Amino acid sequence: MAAELSVGSAFLLKKLPSDTSLASAAQMMLEFKDAFPNIFSLYAAALTTGISTATCENSFSTLIRVLNPRRRSMTHERKAQLVLLAFEKQLTRQIDLDLFVTEFNTSTRCIAL
Numbered sequence: 001m002a003a004e005l006s007v008g009s010a011f012l013l014k015k016l017p018s019d020t021s022l023a024s025a026a027q028m029m030l031e032f033k034d035a036f037p038n039i040f041s042l043y044a045a046a047l048t049t050g051i052s053t054a055t056c057e058n059s060f061s062t063l064i065r066v067l068n069p070r071r072r073s074m075t076h077e078r079k080a081q082l083v084l085l086a087f088e089k090q091l092t093r094q095i096d097l098d099l100f101v102t103e104f105n106t107s108t109r110c111i112a113l
Contacts, residue, residue, distance in 0.1 A: 001038050004036055004037075004038050004039060005038070007036075008036045008039040011036070012039075016028065022043070022046060022047060023047060025043060026043035026044060026046075026047055029043050059087070062083070062086045062087060063083065063086075065086070
């Protein structure tokens with residue numbers, strides 16, 4: 001692998017301009033996948049990791065919006081359903097909002113002491 005990296009880095013320096021994006025470099029390396037399989041795998045992993053990190057950060061942002069201090073009096077079941085709605089945007093778009101609000105208002109939100 002060390003030999004492939006030294007030859008591959010010299011090859012990339014000659015082929016790519018210095019301001020090339022990661023996606024463009026990976027696209028170019030696709031043509032040379034058989035010659036530099038490890039370098040192509042590293043580029044693919046670098047592109048995938050960025051997407052995975054953004055998805056994870058988006059998930060935590062959604063949870064922070066759903067689980068805010070104003071919702072502390074909600075039951076766990078209701079919070080879980082709100083989290084599901086926040087993540088499943090296709091389900092949310094298919095819901096009849098009038099029916100949803102009516103159903104949401106009929107259930108008790110107060111805890112009987």
